[in-house]
Amino acid sequence: MTLFKKPFYAQTYVKPLMLAISSGLLLAACSKPAPDSPDVAQPDPVVDNISIWPQLNLPVQQDPAIEQAITELMAGMTLPQKIAQMIQPEIRDITVEDMRQYGFGSYLNGGGAFPNDDKYASPADWIALAESMYQASVDASQDGSTIPTMWGTDAVHGHNNVIGATIFPHNIGLGAANNPALIEQIAKVTAREVMVTGIDWVFAPTVAVVRDDRWGRTYEGYSEHPQIVHDYAAAIVKGLQGVADGDFLGDDKVISTVKHFVGDGGTTGGIDQGNTEVTEQQLFDIHAQGYVGGLQAGAQSVMASFNSWNGSKIHGDQYLLTDVLKNRMGFDGFIVGDWNGHGQIPGCTNEDCPQAANAGLDIYMVPTAAWKPLYYNLIKQVEGGEISMARIDDAVRRILRVKMRAGLFDKPSPAKRALAGKTELIGADEHRAVARDAVRQSLVLLKNQNKLLPLNPQQRLLVTGAGADNIGQQAGGWTISWQGTGNTNADFPGGSSIYDGIARQVKAAGGSVELSADGSYQQKPDAAIVVFGEEPYAEGNGDIDNLEYQRGNKTDLALLKKLKADGIPVVSLFISGRPLWVNPELNASDAFVAVWLPGSEGEGVADVILTDADGAVQYDFHGKLSFSWPASPQQTAVNYGDADYQPLLSYGFGLRYGEDDVLAAVLSEQVEQSNQLTELVIFERAPRSPWQLQLQSGNANSSESVMVGSSIQQLGAISSRTFDKEVQEDARRFEFDGSASAALRFISPFPRDLRAYAEADSQLTVLVKRQGEVPSQVMLGMACGDDCGGAVNISAALTAMPEQQWQPLAVNLSCLQQQGMNLGQVFQVLSVQSSGKLTLSLADARISPVANQQHTVVACQ
Known part of the structure; x- marks a missing residue:
């Protein structure tokens, strides 16, 4: 049975691509575009052409x-x-x-x-x-x-809100596996663990077809190609709900939600909740295929998308929600x-x-x-x-x-259902085995100079990098917390970091392994495994303006170069929620693996990169790029079928053991420099890397501090809570109860050099709202150490503000410098301290190189 009559999408996009993959043409770094791809010779927009939809x-x-x-x-x-x-x-x-x-x-x-x-x-x-x-x-x-x-x-990669649950690789890694049967198995496991907790319904799968990798939800998409998304949508719906003529919505099944209808992955500039500017034919051919697959598998729920289509917000678009989805496609x-x-x-x-x-x-x-x-x-x-x-x-x-x-009128209450309370199923061994296999299948080998991989576990190995022993980082966003931040390894009982897996196998084989955060070692290793990459983020908090990794702060590259300078072969394991421009890091690595966001079962990485004790390959690399890899930081929207398709590595690329490298020995590291200093964002919806939000309470001799890791948090005299200003949880309310000195602080574990901002006569700006009275002293400042910094009293400025109205305040960096702030060593980029009772909300904080005349500038004191 065909899905729809003479599908434009299937004729001009899928068949040429599948033929190319099967013939190996996509393994070259300069693949030619399909001549009839939907991104070539675009037709004029046609609005409300219902016949396009099946x-x-x-x-x-x-x-x-x-x-x-x-x-x-x-x-x-x-x-x-x-x-x-x-x-x-x-x-x-x-x-x-x-x-x-x-x-x-x-x-x-x-x-x-x-x-x-x-x-x-x-x-x-x-x-x-x-x-x-x-x-x-x-x-x-x-x-x-x-x-x-x-x-x-939101059980989007396992029952990811529950401590101890099995956390699967995020969708971008599963797309690289290109195995619908695996996806259905993952969905079945997820449904079981969700049903243990008495929950009926999950907001998955996400079927976005991502077109611009700057989007902060790129990792929630399986692929830039609609066919994988179509097939995976069907597989996960079947796994979550069961099949219509079999175990449909039975005791171990949940209601699924195909989301976000429609076009969420196609917004201009990759801006979250932005505007998808495409023709109706493109909207269907590229962005709607997951709905065709998911609905034909029996999906019972569809979630409307935040984005607009050619300026029309989907939540209010009667044509798409009613005429297309309900009436034409028959969704009931x-x-x-x-x-x-x-x-x-x-x-x-x-x-x-x-x-x-x-x-x-x-x-x-x-x-x-x-x-x-x-x-x-x-x-x-x-x-x-x-x-x-x-x-x-x-x-x-x-x-x-x-x-x-779903039988909700007939089933027992949640506590009495078949799987309710069977906590042994949460993170069960057989479930973790599925996740570990998914990790193995998702890894993509980008470079393997001199056939360095696989490594023999009987060698002396060094494991280093910020991500080496960090399950929270490898799990990414939507993991326990919304952003995936504030988690430690102890929050993943039963899970394994990438280092855990390597160490267990190396020790079992008789080799030795040393873990080092900074690349130091007691004895020179035979090889170094460096695990590094993006910090966790979710939704708009992950939006970026180009694809350069660690732009302006290349600490991981420095580590790679240090090890290379010591004559140590380097294996890079790159944690990321999207392809990024990493030419310098590729040059500094002998082998380079995209591990994506593998979840709680890090040992699956060791299964592939290490041989067994006898030197035999345990598991070969399986994954192939489901997203094209960029050739420059500005190549943010590079998709197979583009008119000028010239990525660094093409869609479908992925080395197997024994295959020769295709990358040049030395890749260009040149970056087009902008003559204009950009704003340094500190807080926009959430703290922006590398800044972390910390609460502090108490006097200097007896103070306590805690990193903010949840939406509601309290420490002594200060509490913090997220709320919605414009979009989901994009602002924070801080309440100082006046019982002790307290502060909110945005800090970094390493100093940042912000001298260029001082040279540009920049301002530290905040968007705040006060509620109630303001104490006589409220200090806003920055710090470069315990006894190094500067601050100004913003009490008068807050008092002068209309109550319950958002107002921008600014302080000149030069003022803080005059008070002793060393902008070459910024550990604390922003703090607000008060000993009195105060309710203050924060929606934005940044350092702006251009003074804004509309801001209230606090006088230097």
């Missing part, structure tokens, strides 16, 4: 008995009960009593949200919350409803919004948005206190005729249809 034959057909049961149930529902089905709040913003009173159709935990606000909540804690919410939802004492609620979670499940995504529609706010419902959104994801006014506004808008009752009934019918198909 009429799908979906595997889950409507059951007359279920439809009749829905009709009878809805006949007795009040308007408030129906609206409650369309509201999805977040566990940090509702209580069990709220569930009992309102009877929400669903709820979620966002990244970094845990039962009882406890990062270390046990599986029993998760089950207890699921059970309490369920029982409240079926308690008719207040809302008159007995409709069971459902819990949604429900469409859920993304994190307050409805509030981004022109004319809408998080609290008030009839446009989204009218466009076809069925469930509003409203994870802040905005859920309550939104609920009441929707009721008023139906009563006033802004939203038709027919539209509400359609949304509620779709929600109830999925709940009935």
